[in-house]
Amino acid sequence: MAIQTPKVAVRPNIRIVRRVFAGCVVGLLVLAAFVVSALTLGIFEPLRQSIASRILTVQLNRSAEVQGPVRIEFGSQIVVRMEDAVVERYSQPKGGTGRFFDYVRFDAPYRLLLGDLSGISNFEMAGADIELLASPGETTEAEMAYYQLPSELINLPVFEALKLTDVTLHYLGVQSGWNERVNIRSLTIAPSDEAETLDVDLDADLNGTPLQVSGEIARPPHNEPLQNGAFELALTFPGIDSKISGRINTSTAYAGVEGELELSSGSLAQALASGGLTSEVDGQVDASWKLSGTLESLSISDIEINFTSRHSDKVTITGAIENASLDPFVDLSFNALLAPFASAESELAIEILVLAGEIYGPLNDLAIRNAQVKTNAAILDIETIGPISVGHIVKSEDGRVGLQELTINNGTVGSPNLTLTGQIDDVIALDGITLIGRFEYSVSFFLNANREPLPDLGTLAGQIELSDSDSWFALNTFKAAVEGSDLLDFSFDLTVPELRRVDELKFATEFAIPDPAAVVELVSGATSEAIPEITFSGQSSLQSGELGFSGEFVSGNSAIKADLNVGQKPETSTWLLSGDIGSEALNLSDLLGLAQLAELGFEGPETGIEITDSDASQFAVSIHVAAKSLVAGKKKAGDISAHVHFGDEVLSIAELALAYIGGRVSGDLGFNFKTEPPVASIKGRMEKFPLKNLMNELGLTAPISSTVYASLDLHGETRSLDAFLDTLNGEMTTSLWGGIFRTG
Secondary structure, eight states, X not given: OOOOOOSTTTHHHHHHHHHHHHXXXXXXXXXXXXXXXXXXXXXXXXXXXXXXXXXXXXXXXXXXXXXXXXXXXXXXXXXXXXXXXXXXXXXXXXXXXXXXXXXXXXXXXXXXXXXXXXXXXXXXXXXXXXEEEOOSSSOOHHHHXXXXXXXXXXXXXXXXXXXXXXXXXXXXXXXXXXXXXXXXXXXXXXXXXXXXXXXEEEEEEETTEEEEEEEXXXXXXXXXXXXXXEEEEEEEETTEEEEEEEEEEOSSSSOEEEEEEEEEESOHHHHHHHTTOOOSOOEEEEEEXXXXXXXXXXXXXXXXXXXXXXXXXXEXXXXXXXXXXXXXXXXXXXXXXXXXXXXXXXXXXXXXXXXXXXXXXXXXXXXXXXXXXXXXSGGGOEEEEOOEEEEEEEEOTTXXXXXXXXXXXXXXXXXXXXXXXXXXXXXXXXXXXEEEEEEEEXXXXXXXXXXXXXXGGOEEEEEEEEEEETTEEEEEEEEEEEESOSSOEEEEEEEXXXXXXXXXXXXXXXXXXXXXXXXXXXXXXXXXXXXXXXXXXXEEEEETTXXXXXXEEEETTEEEEEEEEEEEOTTSSOEEEEEEEEEEEEEHXXXXXXXXXXXXXXXXXTTSOOOOHHHHHTEXXXXXXXXXXXXXXXXXXXXXXXXXXXXXXXXXXXXEEEEETTEEEEEEEEEEOSSSSOEEXXXXXXEEEEHHHHHHHTTOOOSEEEEEEEEEEEEEEOSOHHHHHHHOXXXXXXXXXXXXXXXX
């Protein structure tokens, strides 16, 4: 008999499965109905607001809340619209909120419900107010994300139809002062009539200044990135016309760019004002540079900027900037030829005529090397100074660009060096300058820059302060003194009679050498006879290219009052020493000590300064000399005066007058060095000389007592005294007046 399997045992299991399946379907339908209800019905508005707020908070990493309606419509795609959102503001006290947007609207495929945002299209935003906070230190992940936006947006459907209206972007540079505002009145990106490109049209303002951008960019292939897509955008600012063109590649996370920017402005002041910067300097600007690399490490090369001011100043800047996006490294050269002011009333105390150098380094540690400065004060010309470092580039509330923590280093410790620190409030107008510093020079450096340092002579150490007062650039402090030496005591201190003008810079000057012989022996290595202490107390000055000094030299028993100037003769290359020298009493032995000390710098080409015939031809002298008495050993003359002239290789002592042994001498002496050998000439008169005194001076006995008068016009060669006497030629007339002839 066949065995039959009972069917009753199977049916309950199938029914259970069917019931479970049916329950799941019903559950899913109920859940779907609930989800649809939650997404569409007004009663679930608070839930939608809460979900939208949570999504915005996560995306922005800041507290956000959607306070208006959240609408979701279902069709071929999902249509989402959110209104009235607020967000925590960087510019408000912690926890303070402000408007984020009035509304956002976009289309998306149904995978949006699974959290996939890549299909968003037809994006619109209006009434938005967005803050971007500058990082005070290293670049944050949020900032890096900005540089990924072009690739992300261009590769997504959202880029093909984008519309922004009344969107404001705030860039907050809390520490640097670079607080910028861009108000986008409208931005539209839409397919052009040619299917392969997208039209870009931006109408905005930067810090209240109108800004328009228009152009086109290649349209990405469907669901694929741009590969070498062309773009060309024209940017118009008040005072600026510019164009940027090139190619972009969005196949990488950070888009790659190869392009060129050209810029022209008929008014620098207007162009800077468009960027929220202030400048009193105005003129024509033409600039161009190339862009290459990915957006997070963009390089700017072939920079060329030419500026010509209304005042005919000319500035040229060339170079490159590496890694311009995140951590720019600058390598620029600049050369500025500044025209002198036409009006004397406009002259600065120190007028800068030429600035040149190289700017290099990261923005937070900029430096200037190989800097050159030329001014209308020759003593302040600097052939090479630097490096110059800049701590911060800042923007003030009134729109001026300044440099803070400015440091100028020239030389190293132990060698000639200058260090200045300070700031410039307006680097464009060179205004608001404050520089304070210190300099150190070995005293032996002034005797000969190539000479080995002589520590015993000490170091000339001083202070300098440069600043502008009421827009006039001035040298406020310039003083120094010798330190670390018992052989020298020297100091000077600037007195500024008029900060506005460079008419004259005066220095109170003190100088003393207690033991000149020790200085001579130290510098020359030769044994020196004792030399009396030498001191100077007075004033030195710089005016109109002339170096002057006035005061009193004292050496032993001799005191000399001098008022001398050294400067270039007009329209020549000849340097002229001119002025007056006077004394109550001169002792030739004291003057010989001064001469011996002065010779230290003229010992020959290896240890001093070599004076050639060519050098001598570039030097001239015109000095008036007066002394009440002159002592030479046991000889003494008085009431001495003369005009000393030297030039064109001729030395003349004109209008010489002196009283000697009861008589007077007057006339002219001359030495002509053009001839070989040189020729000396004497022309003058001797009057009222007691014959007895004159014969005694010659070591003779006078046979008569009488008064001698004589006139001289003589000349002779100066190889030696014998040669002079042998070649002496000319006329001499002598007469005796009165007197007694003694016979016994």
